[in-house]
Amino acid sequence: MPKQNNRRKFLQNSSLAAAGFFIVPRHVIGKGYTAPSDKLNIAAIGAGGKGQSDLFNSYNNGANNVVAFTDVDWDRCKPAIEKFPNAKKYRDFRVMLEESGKDIDAVTISTPDHFHAYAAMACMQMGKHVYVQKPLTHNIAEARMLTEAARKYKVVTQMGNQGSSNPQQKVAMKWFDDGLIGTVNKVEIWTNRPVWPQGIPVPTDKPALPASMSAADWNTWLGPAEYVDYNPLYHPFKWRGWWNFGTGALGDIGCHTIDSAFRILGLGYPTEVECSVGQVFIKDWTPEHIPEGCPPSSLVEIKFPETKKNKSKMKMVWMDGGLRPFHPDQLPANEPLSTDGNGANGVYLHGTKGLMVIDMYGNNPRIYLNSGEKITAPAADPNALKLPEFGHQIFWTEACKAGFNSKQHKELTSSFDYSGPLTETVLMGNLAIRSYGLRKEVKNAAGRNGFEFYGRKKLLWDGNAMRITNFEDANQFVSRVNRSGWEFKK
Numbered sequence: 001m002p003k004q005n006n007r008r009k010f011l012q013n014s015s016l017a018a019a020g021f022f023i024v025p026r027h028v029i030g031k032g033y034t035a036p037s038d039k040l041n042i043a044a045i046g047a048g049g050k051g052q053s054d055l056f057n058s059y060n061n062g063a064n065n066v067v068a069f070t071d072v073d074w075d076r077c078k079p080a081i082e083k084f085p086n087a088k089k090y091r092d093f094r095v096m097l098e099e100s101g102k103d104i105d106a107v108t109i110s111t112p113d114h115f116h117a118y119a120a121m122a123c124m125q126m127g128k129h130v131y132v133q134k135p136l137t138h139n140i141a142e143a144r145m146l147t148e149a150a151r152k153y154k155v156v157t158q159m160g161n162q163g164s165s166n167p168q169q170k171v172a173m174k175w176f177d178d179g180l181i182g183t184v185n186k187v188e189i190w191t192n193r194p195v196w197p198q199g200i201p202v203p204t205d206k207p208a209l210p211a212s213m214s215a216a217d218w219n220t221w222l223g224p225a226e227y228v229d230y231n232p233l234y235h236p237f238k239w240r241g242w243w244n245f246g247t248g249a250l251g252d253i254g255c256h257t258i259d260s261a262f263r264i265l266g267l268g269y270p271t272e273v274e275c276s277v278g279q280v281f282i283k284d285w286t287p288e289h290i291p292e293g294c295p296p297s298s299l300v301e302i303k304f305p306e307t308k309k310n311k312s313k314m315k316m317v318w319m320d321g322g323l324r325p326f327h328p329d330q331l332p333a334n335e336p337l338s339t340d341g342n343g344a345n346g347v348y349l350h351g352t353k354g355l356m357v358i359d360m361y362g363n364n365p366r367i368y369l370n371s372g373e374k375i376t377a378p379a380a381d382p383n384a385l386k387l388p389e390f391g392h393q394i395f396w397t398e399a400c401k402a403g404f405n406s407k408q409h410k411e412l413t414s415s416f417d418y419s420g421p422l423t424e425t426v427l428m429g430n431l432a433i434r435s436y437g438l439r440k441e442v443k444n445a446a447g448r449n450g451f452e453f454y455g456r457k458k459l460l461w462d463g464n465a466m467r468i469t470n471f472e473d474a475n476q477f478v479s480r481v482n483r484s485g486w487e488f489k490k
Contacts, residue, residue, distance in 0.1 A: 038346030038447045040397050042103045043118045044069035045093040049236065050133055051110030054160060057079060057393035058108055058131065064397055069095025072221045076210035076236055092220050093119055101126055106400045108134065108393070110160070114225045114245045119140035121488055124153045133160040133392060134255035135247055136416065136423040140466060140478030144370065145488075147420030154404040158396035158412055159419035161255040162389035169263060169413075172358055172365035176309070180367055180375065181351030183312045187261045190319040190337075192344040193249035198241035198321075199280050199296030201288065203231045205453045224482035241294050247430055248294030249320035253360070254426035255367040256421070260347050260358045261316060262422050266309035269463025270316075270425055272441075273430040275300040278321055289451075291437050293308065297321020300429040318429055322480045330355040330368035339364055361390075385422040432459055 008317065013450075024094035041438050044055040047069040059066050070090040071077045081089065089098040096106070106129035109119045111379050117137040136159045137143045150157045163169070174182070206229045209218055225244045232238070240246035261267065278297035279287040300318040325338055325348060333336070338346030340359040349356040354369035367375040387394060392414075399408035409415065414422075460470045468474040482488065 008341070018272075024032075031209065038401065041062040041067045041103055042108065043096060043100065043104045043399070044071075044108045044110065045096075045115075045123075046110035047071045047110075048311065049079040049110070050160070051108065052077065053389070054108040054110045054133065054393055055084070057388045058106075058397050059084075059260075060394050060397060064393075065105050068096050070096045070390055071208065072217040073212050074199060091217055092389040094122070095127060099124060101128075104128055106130070106156075106397065112221075112239045112245045113138045113247050113251055115223045117146055118224050118482070118486060118488065120146055121149060123154050124149050124157075125489065127153060127155065128352055129156040129396075131158045131160065131396050133200065134419075134423075135159075135251040135426055136419050137427075138245075138247060139477070139479050140424050140427050140431065143420045143423040145418045150416040150420075156396065156400045156404055156409050157366065157414070157416040157419075158399075159255065159414040159416070159423070160392070161259055161414055161419065162392035163256050163363070164259050164263070164413040164419075165390040165392040165395060166362040167367055167390070168377055168380055169362040169383050171262065172356065172362065173264050173376070175356065175365070175367060176351075176379070178347070180353065180369075181349060181356050182353035184265060184310050184344060184349050184351045185312045185314050186312065186348075187265075187316045187317070188325040188348040188350070189254075189261065189316065190255045190324045190346060190490070191249055191253040191257065192319055192322065192341065193253050194241055194294070194296070196241055197233065198248065198288065198294050199278065199288075200233075200241075201290060202292050203233045205231070207231060211482075215427060222483070224486035226483060243294065243434065244292065244313045246294065247427065249298070250300070250318065250426055250429045250433075250464060253320075254318070254429065255422060256360055257345060257347050258316070258318070258426055259414075260362055261349060262425065263418075264309075264349065264356075265304075265314065266307040266419060267304050267314075267425070268307065270302045270304050270428055270461055271463075272303045272458055273300065273428050273432040274458040274461050275429065277433055281372065289437065289439065291434075293432060294430075294443060295321070295437075297323055298433055299323060300432055302425065302428055310485055328355050328368075330370060330372075331357070343473075359406050375477070414462060428461065431468070431474060431477045433476045435471065438473055 042064050044051055047055055048071055066084040068088040069080055070093040072091055102320045107123045108131045110133045116132050121131050123130050147202050209230050240252055256407055276299045281287055298320055302316045304314045306312050329385050338359050339341035339348055345360040347358040354367050356367050358365045365377050395446035399412050402408040435455035439451040439453045442450055442452045444450050459468045459474055468477055
């Protein structure tokens, strides 16, 4: 039985009852009151940046307790320190779990991508419910592992792609289910990311650590990633552009935008992937080769078989780094590609009967029919918009209280049963991008040294086996070996 239910049952049936006391129903105490037995004890791994909003939203204005949090850089989480002065503060989440684990019901995990799976697995193995920022993991094998672990340990999970809780997503789903755009055979998705330095040379300088961090803190920040010296191009925000820690533009935005197509069309494992990436020239005729870093831009095509909801094979085209699709025939020439930042990010579902356009986070869905008619979504429920981030964290906390496999759990929009396979698809694009950069030294016909980029091919994917079947070298990017001392515990 979930720990929260154990606590509630204990209070109801044991010592308090024996002493002649009873828990007074909340409707007797008064509207808006939450009994202590109905509060979730929450901890956070990462309390600055996005971790702040994840923690504050899960706290839900006092509906739950914040009992502990950990961060390697306390300068980054001063708002959390001020808001929760009684919470225990740690610099290493492993120490937090060891010392305060018995007091914790659920954990928000809002760290760089490379840390997600390691922290989430440690918490789930202790029976803690987890909310993990997007992308769920750093590589495909980790996503599959967390999906299976959530079932094994019977914990309530949610990935931090808050747009999946946007009620307008349901409008778009119903439109498709009602056949308004027909069968979809192509999806186009684009983003203005990266908006951090990317495609740049690896830093070689060794600046001093911030005053708020020690060498031990930096080692903890690195966690399972390969050791490198501290650099401000890694912490606190620019880690996204380096494969050691981040997952590039796809990892940042794919779980928000690919989510719409994945959900609407009922997609599963893809069957193949191919890509092309932007080049940077610092020297004439010599493109930079930076395998440690994500590229400045990419174009990725991922193919899917037909599904129960969409009776057609389908290809998904992803664009980033400023690349955008052209105006579809149905979209008037003077309208922006999307209403998200004047076309900065968006999703197109090309159907046999028309075009569906969706903005970031599932916002503002609309349809342009082949007949010229435009269909717009009704105004969003103002009550739903009052909830921070569409209630995504709040719904998770309520499901944690209800317990594993409860109605509330099953109604979550991004539990690992869904967000695990979604993340695998997002990271499939990165597998192709990293394979694209593989090269070996060769001599040309004139006997001069050169390089052959031997991974630039279409990659065929066996989703069940988690393997590329036609190019073995690509499989090195399906998973990775954690740094010594940070191996996953059985």
